Amino acid sequence: MTGDSLGSPVDSAAVQTLSPLLLSDYAVGEQVDWLRLSRSWETDFPSDYVAFMSAYGAGGISDAFELLRPDESATEDSDGMTGETANARAVWPSSSLPTEGSSSPKSPVIAWGVTVGADVVCWLTGNENPDRWPVAVVSRDGFSRWTSYECGMVEFLRRVFSGELEACPFSDATLWGTGAQKFVHWKEERRLLESGVDPWTGEPDPLAGVGFD
Secondary structure, three states, rough: HHHOOOOOOOHHHHHHHHHHEEEEEEEOOOOOOOOHHHHHHHHEEEEHHHHHHHHOOOOEEEOOOEEEOOOOOOOOOOOOOHHHHHHHHOOOOOOOOOOOOOOOOOOOEEEEEEEOOEEEEEEEEEOHHHHHHEEEEOOOOOOOOOEEEEOOOOHHHHHHHHOOOOOOOOOOOOOOOOOOOEEEEHHHHHHHHOOOEOOOOEOOOOOOOOOOO
């Protein structure tokens, strides 16, 4: 999905439905070259994700979940979409991975989030229409324990916060059914940490300035 879809009323409505449950003073949006990103990943991206990135951007949720920065698949940023997608692919059944020269070179999974419990949250990209990609949670134990959900990324988050799924999808239950959460954009999170402030409490960070060997 290219930047031309940012104004879609359906996608904006999905984000607006989530907004009462995802509060932020630091939602500054993300500047993304969607055309370049789509070329890199050999696919477009779901329109609700594009709308979310425009409204909020990448960052943390209640110190329990990280919405990954969209990056190009050739980059080596282990903290972004590429790195976590590689982690998910590492435990994905090898028979489902594209082979060299395949007519479908895109990854069968693309990661968009990671939890404090080391679960990776992905899309299953089998459908040619990205807006129909289900969400899959890859547990920290790997694909021996994974569950898919027939909804998009924004609706999935709403159902997690409101507790509307059959069970908590994550190894950590911080976000499960607890109502409104706090979002902090990754740039603001970094700025606060560098200034010695805990982004989640607003209090001085007790680990600020402490070095580790």
